[in-house]
Amino acid sequence: MKTLFTNAVVVTMNDCFDVFNKGYLLVEDGKISSVGPMEKCIDDFANMEVVDAEGGIMIPGFVNTHTHIGMIPFRGLGEDMKDRLNRFLFPLEKKQMTSSLAKASAKYAVAEMQLSGITTFFDMYYFEDDIAEAVSQMGERAVLAETIIENTIDSRQPYGGLMYAEKFIEKWAGKNNLITPSIAPHAPYSNTKDSLVKSKIIAEKYNVPYMIHLAEMDYEVALLREKYDVTPVEYMENIGFLSSDLVAAHCIYINERDAEILARYGVNVSHCVVANTKSGKGISPVKLMQEKGVSVGLGTDGPISGNTLDMFTVMKTVALAQKTFLHDRSAYTSREILKMATIDGARCLGIHESTGSLEPGKNADVTIVETQSINMYPMHDPYATVVYQTNAGNVQTVYVDGIKRVHNKNLCSHTVKKLRHELEDASIKFNEAASKM
Amino acid sequence: MKTLFTNAVVVTMNDCFDVFNKGYLLVEDGKISSVGPMEKCIDDFANMEVVDAEGGIMIPGFVNTHTHIGMIPFRGLGEDMKDRLNRFLFPLEKKQMTSSLAKASAKYAVAEMQLSGITTFFDMYYFEDDIAEAVSQMGERAVLAETIIENTIDSRQPYGGLMYAEKFIEKWAGKNNLITPSIAPHAPYSNTKDSLVKSKIIAEKYNVPYMIHLAEMDYEVALLREKYDVTPVEYMENIGFLSSDLVAAHCIYINERDAEILARYGVNVSHCVVANTKSGKGISPVKLMQEKGVSVGLGTDGPISGNTLDMFTVMKTVALAQKTFLHDRSAYTSREILKMATIDGARCLGIHESTGSLEPGKNADVTIVETQSINMYPMHDPYATVVYQTNAGNVQTVYVDGIKRVHNKNLCSHTVKKLRHELEDASIKFNEAASKM
Numbered sequence: 001m002k003t004l005f006t007n008a009v010v011v012t013m014n015d016c017f018d019v020f021n022k023g024y025l026l027v028e029d030g031k032i033s034s035v036g037p038m039e040k041c042i043d044d045f046a047n048m049e050v051v052d053a054e055g056g057i058m059i060p061g062f063v064n065t066h067t068h069i070g071m072i073p074f075r076g077l078g079e080d081m082k083d084r085l086n087r088f089l090f091p092l093e094k095k096q097m098t099s100s101l102a103k104a105s106a107k108y109a110v111a112e113m114q115l116s117g118i119t120t121f122f123d124m125y126y127f128e129d130d131i132a133e134a135v136s137q138m139g140e141r142a143v144l145a146e147t148i149i150e151n152t153i154d155s156r157q158p159y160g161g162l163m164y165a166e167k168f169i170e171k172w173a174g175k176n177n178l179i180t181p182s183i184a185p186h187a188p189y190s191n192t193k194d195s196l197v198k199s200k201i202i203a204e205k206y207n208v209p210y211m212i213h214l215a216e217m218d219y220e221v222a223l224l225r226e227k228y229d230v231t232p233v234e235y236m237e238n239i240g241f242l243s244s245d246l247v248a249a250h251c252i253y254i255n256e257r258d259a260e261i262l263a264r265y266g267v268n269v270s271h272c273v274v275a276n277t278k279s280g281k282g283i284s285p286v287k288l289m290q291e292k293g294v295s296v297g298l299g300t301d302g303p304i305s306g307n308t309l310d311m312f313t314v315m316k317t318v319a320l321a322q323k324t325f326l327h328d329r330s331a332y333t334s335r336e337i338l339k340m341a342t343i344d345g346a347r348c349l350g351i352h353e354s355t356g357s358l359e360p361g362k363n364a365d366v367t368i369v370e371t372q373s374i375n376m377y378p379m380h381d382p383y384a385t386v387v388y389q390t391n392a393g394n395v396q397t398v399y400v401d402g403i404k405r406v407h408n409k410n411l412c413s414h415t416v417k418k419l420r421h422e423l424e425d426a427s428i429k430f431n432e433a434a435s436k437m
Numbered sequence: 438m439k440t441l442f443t444n445a446v447v448v449t450m451n452d453c454f455d456v457f458n459k460g461y462l463l464v465e466d467g468k469i470s471s472v473g474p475m476e477k478c479i480d481d482f483a484n485m486e487v488v489d490a491e492g493g494i495m496i497p498g499f500v501n502t503h504t505h506i507g508m509i510p511f512r513g514l515g516e517d518m519k520d521r522l523n524r525f526l527f528p529l530e531k532k533q534m535t536s537s538l539a540k541a542s543a544k545y546a547v548a549e550m551q552l553s554g555i556t557t558f559f560d561m562y563y564f565e566d567d568i569a570e571a572v573s574q575m576g577e578r579a580v581l582a583e584t585i586i587e588n589t590i591d592s593r594q595p596y597g598g599l600m601y602a603e604k605f606i607e608k609w610a611g612k613n614n615l616i617t618p619s620i621a622p623h624a625p626y627s628n629t630k631d632s633l634v635k636s637k638i639i640a641e642k643y644n645v646p647y648m649i650h651l652a653e654m655d656y657e658v659a660l661l662r663e664k665y666d667v668t669p670v671e672y673m674e675n676i677g678f679l680s681s682d683l684v685a686a687h688c689i690y691i692n693e694r695d696a697e698i699l700a701r702y703g704v705n706v707s708h709c710v711v712a713n714t715k716s717g718k719g720i721s722p723v724k725l726m727q728e729k730g731v732s733v734g735l736g737t738d739g740p741i742s743g744n745t746l747d748m749f750t751v752m753k754t755v756a757l758a759q760k761t762f763l764h765d766r767s768a769y770t771s772r773e774i775l776k777m778a779t780i781d782g783a784r785c786l787g788i789h790e791s792t793g794s795l796e797p798g799k800n801a802d803v804t805i806v807e808t809q810s811i812n813m814y815p816m817h818d819p820y821a822t823v824v825y826q827t828n829a830g831n832v833q834t835v836y837v838d839g840i841k842r843v844h845n846k847n848l849c850s851h852t853v854k855k856l857r858h859e860l861e862d863a864s865i866k867f868n869e870a871a872s873k874m
Contacts, residue, residue, distance in 0.1 A: 072814070076821040093853040112811045145815040235648050277757035278825075280766040299630070316750070318759060320714035324758075329717040333517040374549045374853050375745050375829065377509070378864070380871065384513040388715075388744040392812065393830025416811050434817065 002401070003027040004045065008053035008368060009382050010035060013060050013342050013357040017335060019382060025058060027364040030402030034357050053368050056223035057382050058397055059338065060357050061119025061365035062311040063345030064169070065270035066211070066249040066299030069109035070102035070125040072096035074304035077434055089304065092437060096430040097153050102127040104136035104426040108419045109309055115139060116392035117367035118401045120195040120356075122205050122247060122270070122299075122349060124184040124211050126161070129168050136176050138243050139400055141365065143349055144172070145184035145211050148199050149191060169206045178401060188232050190218040193239050194256055194279045200241050206397065209245045209350060211270075212236075215258070216250035217283065233258035242267050249299060252276055252284045258293075259285070263293040268348035271296050271340070273317045275305035283325045286318075287332075298344030310392035311341045319387060334387035354391075364402040369394045440839065441482065445490035445805060446819050447472060450497050450779050450794040454772060462495060464801040467839030470796050490805050493833055494819050495716075496775065496795050498556025498802035499748040500782030502707035503648070503686040503736030504523065504776075506546035507539035507562040510864050511741040514871055515731075523872060526741065529724070533867040534590050539564040539775050541863040545856045546746055548848055551577060553747035553829035554804035556837045557686060557793075559707070559736075559786055561621040561648050563591040564603050565596070573613050575851070577837055578802065580786055582621035582648050585636050585655035587629060596632045599639065606643045615838060622650035626657040630676050637678050646682050646787060648707075649673075652695070653687035670695035679704050684785050686736060688722045696722070700730040701799055706783035708733050711753045712742035720762045723755075724769075734782030748778045749830035754825060771824035801839040806831045815864040861866060 003026075004315040010023030012035060024041035026034045042100050051081045078088040102125065113121060120141040123130060128146040135142050135234070157163075159331035165183040172181035185191045185199040196212075215221070215232040224235045232253065244266030251262070251269045262269065271284050287294050299315050302308040315337045322332045346356025355365045369390050370380055376394060379385040398406035405412055440463075449472060461478035463471045495819050515525040539562065549559060557578040562568060565583040572579050583602040587595045594600075596678055602620040608616035622628045622636040640647035644857075651671040652658070659845030661672045669690065673679050681703030688699070688706045699706065708721050723733050735751050737743040743751070752774045759769045783793025792802045813831060816822045835843035840851055 006717050075815055076817045076825065079821040079825065080767050081817065082765075082767045084766070102648040108811070116810050274757065277761040278766065280760040282761060282764070282770065308828075310812070313753070313828075317754070320711065320754060320758075321761075323717040324719060327717050327719070329521070329715065330519045331717065332515050370852075373830075374545075374552050375747070377514055377860070378856055378868075379547075380513045381516065384516040388513065388516065391745075391750075391828040391830055393810075393828055416809075420811075420814055423814070425507075431815075 001029055001063040002048035002313040003051060003258060003399070004042070005051045005053055005058060005366070005368070006038065006041060008056055008058035010111060010129055010209055011166055011338070011386070012359060014359050018280035025366070027334060027399070027402050029362055032358060032360050032362050032364050033240070034360055042209045051397065054370070056368045056370045057364060057386060058358065058368045059386060060109055060251070060342040060355070061400065062117050062341050063297060063349065063356055063399065064121040064300050064311060065111060065247060065297035065345045065348050066272055066300030066301055067109070067121055067123055067309065068125045069095065069106045069123050070127065070131060071302040071304050072105040072108050072423065073101065073232050073430050076427060077304065088437060092434060094151065094153055096433045097126065098131045099127040099154065100431060101426045103130040103134045104423040106131040107138055108423045109303065110138040110140045110394045111416060112309045112400050114138070114400070114405045114411065115395060115409070116312065117369070117395040117398055118309065119365035119367065119398065120346065120349065120351070122209070123371060126152065126183070128381060129171065131357070132172050132181065133181055133269040134181060139178070139399055141355065143182050143209055145182035147184050147197055153261040154185045162195065162198055166202055169208060171285055173206060181206060182208045182210055186419060187216065188235055188362050189217060189219065189223050195237060196241055200243070203245060209247060211247045211249060214251055215253040218281070221253045225422060231255065231258050233261050237261050237265070244268070245350065250284065251257060251289065252282050254285050254289060256288065259289045259294060262289060267294065268424050269294055270299040270348065271318065271323050272299040272301040272306065274307070274314055275301035277317065277321060282436045283321050286322060288433060295347045296340060296342055297348035298341045308392065313392050315341050315387045334381070337387050353389045358374045364399050366399040368396060368397040370396040438467055439838065440488060440801070440836070441450065441479070441485050441489055442488045442495060442803070443475065443478060445493055445495035447495045447795060448775070448819050448823070450776060457480060462701070462803070463841050464836070467801055468729050469795060469797050469799050471797055472618065478758060480530060488834065491807070493802060493807045495795065495805045496823060497779040497792070498804045498835065499554050499778050500734060500793055501550060501555045501558040501711055501737050501748060502684060502734035502782045502785050503738055503747070504558055504560055504620065504746065505562045505739030506532065506543045506560050507564065507568060508739040508741050509542040509545050509860065510538060510867050514741065529874060530873060531590055533590065533870050534563065536564040536567045536591065536618040538867060540567040540571045541566040543862045544575055546740065547572055547575040547577045547744045548851060548853060548856050549841045551575070551835050551837070552807070552832060552846070553749065554832045554835055555746065555748060556802035556835065557783065557786065557788070559646070559648060561756050563589065565618070566608065568617065569616055572616060576615070576811060576840055576842060578615045578792065578815055580617045580619050580646055582619035584621050584623055585632055586623040599632065599635055603639055610643060617645060619645045620693040624650040624653065624657065625672055626654060626660050633678055634676060637680070640682060643824035646684060648684045648686060651685040651688055652690040655718070658690045668692065668695050670698050674698050676704070681705070682787065687721065688726065689719050691722055691726060693725065696726045696731060701725060704731065706731055706733045707736040707785065708755065708757050709736040709743065710740040711744070711751055712738035714754065714758060715742065715825060720758050723759060732781055732784045733777060734785035735778045749827050749829055749869055752824045756784045761873050764846040769817070771820035774824050791855060793839065795825040796811045801836050801838040804832060837874050843870060
């Protein structure tokens with residue numbers, strides 16, 4: 001099984017940042033077997049699918065390092081409301097979120113990610129067993145983490161997620177080559193020390209990545225200062241929670257010492273700029289963390305926080321926010337931004353040897369954006385075009401693990417219409433309750 | 438000539454912020470004659486065009502209060518470069534920008550704006566006579582201002598734009614009901630006092646709006662402090678430049694006294710957040726100015742600064758930037774943001790009695806965004822959906838002055854392909870020179 005992509009502006013994101021302005025990429029058995037300029041392309045096209053990119057820009061599929069794909073029904077609810085999480089989200093979620101709604105939402109969310117060129121993501125929600133079924137059906141690469149919190153919505157016991165997670169990890173380990181089961185305690189302020197430590201033990205036992213929301217809230221910072229006179233990162237270090245398998249989402253309230261601690265343990269950070277700025281929290285000191293040696297990837301966050309599950313909005317916002325924060329228009333070039341959205345994200349998830357760039361031997365996780373739409377001209381620099389001009393509607397073609405998932409801007413094996421009907425049907429009670437809040 | 442829009446979520450942006458979740462809008466002879474819920478819609482559809490919005494969101498066409506439509510060829514050039522304006526843009530512009538290139542760029546840029554739902558804009562560039570021809574051909578509502586600067590590119594004399602502008606205004610005044618000719622001295626730091634005063638006298642003589650880049654640059658602030666011990670706004674007041682016909686673009690370096698001066702003269706401000714943040718300059722104190730009574734509209738700025746000529750990117754960035762700047766997630770609701778992008782922008786241009794909202798008697802400047810694409814579900818609040826979920830690719834239908842300009846996401850009287858070929862042909866020498874810089 002071979003697929004040959006021709007006539008693409010191939011942006012490899014390899015260590016040398018090779019770009020082939022008129023390039024090809026050959027996929028054999030789901031893996032990239034060669035990539036280069038068109039003049040070195042094979043000329044025997046027998047027994048293969050040939051995809052003419054027609055001058056489109058080919059990039060590695062995006063890696064979305066933090067999201068909550070069960071939450072599409074919440075998108076756009078209670079915007080601009082103070083303390084939305086506690087006044088709005090948690091009560092509604094507790095009463096109205098079900099396994100079937102989470103599953104319908106997950107399928108829809110994966111479709112949205114595929115249509116915007118995301119080929120890998122790290123999810124954190126409830127009912128992850130159902131979500132894993134949904135992700136399997138959609139054919140997307142993912143790390144799926146069951147959330148650990150006292151009042152969990154998919155178990156009747158406090159911290160029932162610990163049992164759920166262990167069962168879930170056992171069930172899904174090795175079951176589907178695209179899916180890695182995982183565990184994610186919610187946050188330092190919402191979990192007991194005991195549940196945090198137990199979560200990490202489970203991740204270690206099964207040798208899987210784990211995730212947490214860290215240094216995100218002002219009240220989190222205040223609480224840990226008051227109780228233990230430490231920062232959130234210091235607290236996590238003190239209880240033995242940190243390791244290189246951890247992806248810490250947000251990390252807004254980070255000082256120099258915190259950044260050094262994160263680097264020392266090899267902790268990975270998911271920077272979710274849209275969520276952080278929309279909620280007025282502030283801008284994460286990404287440069288400080290990177291300078292200390294921390295791997296930083298980008299995340300959309302969930303659809304209630306970041307609204308759209310696309311990395312174009314995220315990349316552009318990272319550029320604008322960091323250049324403003326650092327008062328330097330030359331900070332964070334578009335190449336650096338695209339690096340964070342692809343290979344650095346893969347590094348955060350520990351899978352940079354197998355995805356995140358267009359290199360021989362890697363899985364064929366590939367996104368092509370067309371360059372014919374009005375906003376895509378001119379293209380003086382493909383990095384700048386991707387970061388500053390492109391939107392999700394320009395994504396033409398997406399392959400995940402060598403399988404075509406998006407063709408001519410449409411899903412290949414599903415229809416948006418049907419996925420939407422399923423989600424609408426599952427959302428009836430949820431919407432009734434939401435409209436009364 | 439009647440057009441009836443049915444089955445739309447009509448977001449009127451009138452003083453009461455009326456929204457009709459299933460509404461209609463009737464256009465007669467280019468003007469809105471009535472708007473309301475579907476149950477009050479006429480049922481005799483004879484002798485009219487009927488446009489079924491199929492649940493799409495109908496909003497007033499956006500008003501883009503600041504752009505440079507001759508500059509599409511520069512888009513994406515020299516991104517992330519320090520002092521790009523002086524090191525890159527000005528030299529290239531001086532050598533390679535011609536009337537025919539400006540005209541081809543203008544047509545392309547207007548197409549991009551129409552396709553993203555912008556129905557009115559305020560331009561500031563050179564060769565405005567050619568640009569006005571282009572805008573006429575495209576059928577867009579615009580204020581077009583000839584730039585005044587010492588080394589002008591469309592005249593051999595220093596400040597030759599003053600003569601050009603006067604001739605241009607005389608030629609275009611009353612010629613086309615959609616086009617208002619105008620004048621725009623470049624900035625306080627790049628113009629002599631004499632040329633600033635003369636520009637204002639011309640605007641007064643012909644009773645047209647005028648524009649300037651104001652309080653945008655750190656070196657502008659430093660220069661005026663050193664020379665006259667004043668802020669940019671104080672300088673403008675001292676030389677008698679301010680009036681309610683002025684649209685001042687950017688206004689980043691504004692203190693409380695500056696905001697009071699702007700309000701006292703009725704000066705209007707064009708907030709160009711994408712350009713301001715991408716260049717690392719900072720975030721304009723919009724709330725301060727609005728609280729003092731200044732009208733603030735939104736601008737994309739030119740395609741070299743803001744990259745895409747769409748207000749969706751601008752609106753989302755305004756929300757994220759202002760919420761972060763004010764440390765308040767409830768600041769700038771999506772309704773307030775959409776207000777700035779429509780009726781407040783019209784107020785800045787002095788045309789709020791005739792456009793900027795969907796009200797009987799106003800010109801039919803109308804944009805419909807479809808709600809079937811993956812990113813458009815769910816819609817709990819149409820304001821939030823428009824500001825946080827929508828991108829330019831969701832714009833389905835656009836009418837300018839009652840004439841259909843975009844239908845099913847395509848231009849009605851032009852094709853992107855042809856406009857692009859024209860621009861490519863006109864750009865050959867420009868691109869050669871750019872590639873050597």
